[in-house]
Amino acid sequence: MFMSRSIWEHSQTVVVDGVSCSVRTVGTGSREVVLIHGIGVSTRYFEPLAERLARTCTVHAIELPGFGAMPAPRRRLTVKEFGGIAAAVMRILGVRDAVVVGHSMGSQVASEAVRAAPELVGRLVLLAPTINDRERTAATQMMRLAQDTLRESPVANYIVISDYFRAGMRWYLKTLPSMLEHRLEDALPEIACPVTLVRGSRDPIVPADWLSRLAATGQDVTTGEIQGEPHVMMYRSPEPTARFCLGETSRVAR
Template sequence: MHIGGRTRRLSVDGFEFGIETRGAGADEFALVHGIGMSPRYFDPLVRELAPSAKVHALHLPGFGRTRRPRRSLSMQDFGRLSAQALRGLGAGPAIVVGHSMGCQVAVEMALADPAAVRALVLLGPTTNRRERSAWRLGLRLAQDTLREPPGANWTVFSDYARCGPRWYFATVPHMIGHRLEERLPLVGVPVLLLRGEHDPIAPGSWLAELLAAGGSAAAAEVPGAPHVVMYRSPQTVARHCLDLAVRP
């Protein structure tokens, strides 16, 4: 595992999680990766947060180095199980930072166990309502690949290879079918929507739609950044995360 610090494996209702913990401090962050991924692409952000906070990076069931479940999981399943995993770790309440599909999981964590989630930071949230199809998402991913730094692309595609197509494509319908614009307004904690300026997967119009749906969300944009915004601009993303942590 890449982030370092203490690594633990937990079984929640028979589903395996890996959780890497690094840093110390009163504030706690839980990082939730996107489809096909592991927490490795959060490394630059962890290095920014860990000097002043405790950071828990989750390996969701079937991704990273965890075992493949026997059945596919909905976003609600991932959220409920992830909240239970944090509870099992003795962590929280935490500021949950989700990326891409991890934003959908983070929202479901807050709905499943509101007391475990202090706030949400949603980085490049999926899935844009106007492009809910596998081929559209594939096209946007290809566009984004041309904008990412080589290190980010290497991390993404090596994690995809480790995940394998079977589990990846078993999860895609659940990601596409989840309605973030309907679920987000139900969240009762502060929410920050954050996108890179050049993110084709989470365009500005989609964030505007999420804001208009209601709830307690705010939005910001990171200049010059693509979809994997926390890899390209970790200092800026960390500043937003830490600013949220000090709000009353």
């Protein structure tokens, strides 16, 4: 599957505390979904999932500062700061009772966005949540990323790698320490809304035991798995991913 045309119906640039991010929107449904991407990438790998969700929802995908087409800030941002920016964007959008979906580092950012603006969020969905507490080093994460690349589809790899080059390795490497320093297992206990954690069954970055340990730290947490998928599970399997996002399935999906 390759999205050769843009699915987004509206795009806008938002400036928060002097840094720019963009929001791409599709759909007109009353239920609102906010998508937050991971390190190095952009909203592009969310397009199949966004198109599926837009059948019944209004979908907003936030492109974080320094990624995609957005200029990099002068200094490194912490995950908490990224989350604060995402929360400010949600306030500008006027979302209410939103489903906030983060992928990879975006799951960390999403958790901080929910902590900053809990009144805007009805549900938090963390896809391939990072970082495994037993492998929290740059070297190990790079090794796991290389392993995952061998399991992704050629198209998913093309999107991810081309986005890395578009953002630039300088900003990627500047942001990586923020990702490593943040503890999702410390944020989750402070989140009161329902949380769903989802991994691909072939994801070397997010093993099943890490998902179980992470789930045990939260208040109202369910876990799920998409069979046969690696880290970027939502690109090739948007349908089961969407069902998890909307609370229509639990545990295992194919």
